[in-house]
Amino acid sequence: MDNKFLITIAGSQTSGGVTETISLSTYGEYKRSDGKDYITYADIDSKGAMKDVTTLTIDGGLWATLEKTGSSNTQLVMEKGRRHICHYDTAVGNLMVGIKTDIIENQLTGDGGHVVLGYSLDVNAASISSNRLDITVNNVPKKYSKLDGASVI
Numbered sequence: 234m235d236n237k238f239l240i241t242i243a244g245s246q247t248s249g250g251v252t253e254t255i256s257l258s259t260y261g262e263y264k265r266s267d268g269k270d271y272i273t274y275a276d277i278d279s280k281g282a283m284k285d286v287t288t289l290t291i292d293g294g295l296w297a298t299l300e301k302t303g304s305s306n307t308q309l310v311m312e313k314g315r316r317h318i319c320h321y322d323t324a325v326g327n328l329m330v331g332i333k334t335d336i337i338e339n340q341l342t343g344d345g346g347h348v349v350l351g352y353s354l355d356v357n358a359a360s361i362s363s364n365r366l367d368i369t370v371n372n373v374p375k376k377y378s379k380l381d382g383a384s385v386i
Contacts, residue, residue, distance in 0.1 A: 238263040238272050238345060243371045248362040261344060263370045268292065270341045270348070272370060276301070289368070291348055294337050311352055313337045331355040336365070345370035 242257045263275030276285040285303035295313040305322040311334040321328045331335050336351030350366045 237261070237373045239371045239373050240272060241371075243367040245365045246362045246371075247364075260373065263341075265341070265343050272348075272368065276303070283295065284377075289348075291337070291339050291341065294339050297334075297337055297348075299351060311337065311350060328356060330356065332359075341370065345372050 236345040237260045240259050240261045240263070243254070244256075245254045247253075258275045259277070261272065262272075263340065264271050269290055271290040272291075274287055275283045276287055278284045283303070285301045285305055288296060288300045288302075290300075291297045294313065296310070298311070299307070299309040301307040301322070305324075307320060307322045309319045309321070309330075309332055310317040311332060313336070314333050316331050318329055319332050321330045332354055333354050334352040336349055338347075338349040339367055342345045347370070348366075348368045350368075352363070353363045354361050
């Protein structure tokens with residue numbers, strides 16, 4: 234893929250009545266193949282070293298898979314209206330978490346676009362958080378396509 238894409242993620246997590254938000258902008262790759270959208274980017278730690286590679290695969294508005302590989306290995310399967318048990322790797326150990334997805338809004342085209350994921354997480358069937366990811370993918374002009382890295386806003 235010749236072009237880089239600017240990937241902007243706005244996330245919110247509500248737990249115990251408290252909502253926390255985070256924004257991340259990074260350069261990565263985006264492609265559409267066989268009716269699925271693939272967004273891939275490197276997670277960078279505070280010292281600028283690559284920590285993980287994250288790939289989000291979206292199949293229309295039906296399901297999505299979020300995979301992290303590298304220092305942690307996680308796979309979250311999101312299917313609208315269904316609960317899945319998934320492996321979630323953390324710095325303090327591995328967890329099996331339930332993930333129930335309520336929202337998958339895919340407005341991605343071959344040139345980028347927007348996707349929204351809304352889901353809740355549970356451990357041992359006890360709710361731990363309600364989450365939302367708003368992801369925007371913008372094509373970066375070729376003259377800027379050699380840019381790389383991430384910045385937390």
